[in-house]
Amino acid sequence: MWRFVLSFILFLQVSVFSFAQDNQKNYVILISLDGFRYDYVERFQPKNLSQFIKEGTAAKGLIPSFPSKTFPNHYTIATGMKPEHHGLVDNNFWNPEKNKQYSISNREVVTDGTWYGGTPLWVLAEQNEMKSASYFFVGSEADVQGIRPSYYYDYDGNVPNLTRISKVFEWLQLPESERPQMITMYFSDMDDTGHRYGPNNGEQLKKTLDRLDHELGALFEGVASFDLPVHIVIVSDHGMVDVPKENLLNLTELTEGINARVVNSGALAHIHLNDPSEKKKVIQLIESRGNHIHVVDVADREYYKDLSLHADLMGDLLIMPDLGYYLADERGMFRYQNRSAMNKTDVFGEHGYSPDYQEMQGIFYAKGPQIKEGLVIEPFENYHIYPLICKILGLPVPDGIDGKLEVLAPILK
Structure with missing residues (x-):
C-alpha cells in the first residue's frame, strides 16, 4: 500500500511540475552578431560560444536572403519574410511612389514605420499583450503598424556591449507584468573587423572574437542565474568575403x-x-x-x-x-x-552577393529548455527562424510569411 501511495505522490509531484512548466511564460533573447561568418567558431574555437553550441542546437550555416545585406536580412529574421515581401529590398533603395530613397544612414526614414512591411516579432508580441524589448535590431526604432517595443533604444554603435547586456539583466528583474518575454540584441563587432581586414585575417578576427566571446559569456552566465525559462537564439545576417x-x-x-x-x-x-x-x-x-x-x-x-x-x-x-x-x-x-x-x-x-555563395552564410545557434542539446543541422534559409520563436513564445503565426515551422520543429524537445 505504501508503495502505491509513494508512487501516487511522486506522480502528483511530476504532474504538477510538468503543468507548471507547460504554463510558465517562456522567454526568448534573439541576438544578432552582425557579419559573423558560418566558419568562425570552428576556426577560432571561442570558449563560451563553443560551450553554448554543445549545450544546444547549431546549424552548419544560415543562408541569407537576397541581397545578403544587413538591413534586409535582419528584418527578414524579424518578420519571417523575404526582402521582396517585407519591402526592405536593400540597404539603400529608391521608392518612386514616395519619391524618396531609403538609406540606412538617414535617421528620418529608418525610424519611419511606413517603409516596413510584415509583423516583426516585437510587434507581434505587443499585439498579443506580451511585453517586448530591444537593445537594437533593424526596424525596432520604427513605428511598424504604429507599434514599437515596450522598451527600446535608438541605435548608437558607441554603446558598450556590456552596457547592453546589463540592461537585459535589468529587464529580466522587472516584475512579471512588466518583464519582456521577447528581447532582441545586436552586436556589430565581427562585421566591423571583417569589413576592415577581411574574413581571412585570423589575427584581427580572433582578437575581436575573443573579446566578444568574453562578453557573451557574461550574458550567458547572468541569464542562467535567473530562475526563468529563457531561450537564447544567436544569429547573423550574412557572411563575408575578401575583396x-x-x-x-x-x-x-x-x-x-x-x-x-x-x-x-x-x-x-x-x-x-x-x-x-x-x-x-x-x-x-x-x-x-x-x-x-x-x-x-x-x-x-x-x-x-x-x-x-x-x-x-x-x-x-x-x-x-x-x-x-x-x-x-x-x-x-x-x-x-x-x-x-x-x-x-x-x-x-x-558581402551582399548571392546567397548561393557559401561565403555569405551566417550562423544559427540556439539553447534553452525547449531546445535539443548537442544537435547539428544542415544550413537553412533565415526566414524560418520566425515561426520557431513564435512557437516557443506561444504566439500566433501571421498569414503570408515565408517561414515554415516544420523546418526547425525537429530542434524542439
Whole structure:
C-alpha cells in the first residue's frame, strides 16, 4: 500500500511540475552578431560560444536572403519574410511612389514605420499583450503598424556591449507584468573587423572574437542565474568575403551617360531607367565597359523571385559584380584608398552577393529548455527562424510569411 501511495505522490509531484512548466511564460533573447561568418567558431574555437553550441542546437550555416545585406536580412529574421515581401529590398533603395530613397544612414526614414512591411516579432508580441524589448535590431526604432517595443533604444554603435547586456539583466528583474518575454540584441563587432581586414585575417578576427566571446559569456552566465525559462537564439545576417583593393570596379564609369537613376553600390547596384524600353541596349553597354560584372533584368526573377509587391523598389536592372569584386562610385573609390592606407591592408571584407555563395552564410545557434542539446543541422534559409520563436513564445503565426515551422520543429524537445 505504501508503495502505491509513494508512487501516487511522486506522480502528483511530476504532474504538477510538468503543468507548471507547460504554463510558465517562456522567454526568448534573439541576438544578432552582425557579419559573423558560418566558419568562425570552428576556426577560432571561442570558449563560451563553443560551450553554448554543445549545450544546444547549431546549424552548419544560415543562408541569407537576397541581397545578403544587413538591413534586409535582419528584418527578414524579424518578420519571417523575404526582402521582396517585407519591402526592405536593400540597404539603400529608391521608392518612386514616395519619391524618396531609403538609406540606412538617414535617421528620418529608418525610424519611419511606413517603409516596413510584415509583423516583426516585437510587434507581434505587443499585439498579443506580451511585453517586448530591444537593445537594437533593424526596424525596432520604427513605428511598424504604429507599434514599437515596450522598451527600446535608438541605435548608437558607441554603446558598450556590456552596457547592453546589463540592461537585459535589468529587464529580466522587472516584475512579471512588466518583464519582456521577447528581447532582441545586436552586436556589430565581427562585421566591423571583417569589413576592415577581411574574413581571412585570423589575427584581427580572433582578437575581436575573443573579446566578444568574453562578453557573451557574461550574458550567458547572468541569464542562467535567473530562475526563468529563457531561450537564447544567436544569429547573423550574412557572411563575408575578401575583396582585394585591385578588385574595386568604378561604378561611375560603368554607368556614365546612361539615362537612369543609379542607387546603391557594392555587391549590387539598382538601375531605374527613364525609358525601360532601353533595357537591352543598356545591358550591352554596361557589360561592354568592364569585366567581372553582369547586368540582370529584374523581370527575369533571377534574384528577386517575386515581383508582385515591390518591383518598383528594385529598379529595372541590377549590376552584379563577381564574388570578390565590388562596385564603388568616384567618392567610394577614394574612400577605399584611404581605408587601405589607414588599416595598412590592401584587402577588405564585403558581402551582399548571392546567397548561393557559401561565403555569405551566417550562423544559427540556439539553447534553452525547449531546445535539443548537442544537435547539428544542415544550413537553412533565415526566414524560418520566425515561426520557431513564435512557437516557443506561444504566439500566433501571421498569414503570408515565408517561414515554415516544420523546418526547425525537429530542434524542439
